[in-house]
Amino acid sequence: MTTTDNQALEREDIEALLPWHAAGTLSRRDAQRVEIALSCDDELTRQYELVREELAATIHLNETLGAPSARVVERLFAQIDAEAASARKRSFNLATWIAGQLSQLSPRTLAWSATAATLAIALQAGLLAGLYFNDRGGVGGDEKKYDTASTTEQVVSTEGSYVLADFAPDASVAEITSFLESHKFAVVDGPRAGIHYKLRVSPTGLPKADLVRIAKRIQDDNKIFRFVAPTE
């Protein structure tokens, strides 16, 4: 490529940069290139004047377009408020709610609550032990003192089909309750490891393939469940 060709290409490039030079958006290096070219090229300087006319006309044209009406800002922030309220409602989480309620209790109240809970558990344990020994005729005794329907029958049914499930963090209590009720599922255990719940999905033992299918169907409801797997 000859020097003349190079100069022609450089001039063409400078010419293309004139609009950005007029708008002041060139890098310092390019702006210097344009300035040098303008200082020694009258035709380029004349063209630059045309560019400046176009710039002024474009700004004038745009400035006369006015501004949007106030309804835009009103509508936008009404929508934002509505979305924010909806997001707050969606993000209600049972664990967070319980944690929040507990955090509002004073240490003294918490201590009393813990004591009351311990007593309740001890009482339940005593009753269960009593029932057990009555059922077996008592400690050292030969005959049962009394029977109840609940103790002669199964106390906790081991029959049924179960899945292990994690609820989605965004799922609300209302959504979870509604889902469980509509499918006649019940939470029978949990949370295990802080997040897993055991759900009874059928009162009878189902074939494994059926249980896998049910687990998959539940899992597909992503709004409520994060993870679902068959379990014993």
Place this chain on the structure above:
Amino acid sequence: MQESDEALIGRVAAGDKLAMQVLFARHHVRVYRFVLRLVRDQTVAEDLINEVFLDVWRQANRFEARSAVSTWLLAIARFKALSALRRRPDEELDEEAAAAVEDPGDDPDLAVQKKDKSEALRRCLEALSPEHREIIDLVYYHEKSVEEVAEIVGIPENTVKTRMFYGRKRLSELLKAAGIDRGWP
């Protein structure tokens, strides 16, 4: 000192409505004018800027600060404007195209205003194709660099320079047809 747009976007991402109000106040007029020049309908333009800023509220956490906030806004606005134009009935577009290519020289009003070069220039700017109008607005009014225009329009930087050159050339042709010879190109 004025808080930067980037800092405002960070606050918007955290759900700060006041930051959103400041950002909106700072940019909505320019975004509106950019969209209005593309869609040529005030009601549609207002609906579109509403959508643009709602997107900003919802997706502020996706802003990666690789470009200026105003560039990001214009890119979103352009995408929405083009989608709206595609949804318009064909006959409406045809009418608009016909209005855009109308020879300004045939306009008796313009003939009277021939001496007023600035006014003629503005009329010819209006008569440019949307493609040329858009690039001239971005460079002259929105003060976007070659790189930023390339990002907003989604074309290579060299194409930006070429398109600007041909836009200006077309402007000179329209002026010449209106009786104003600029002696270029």
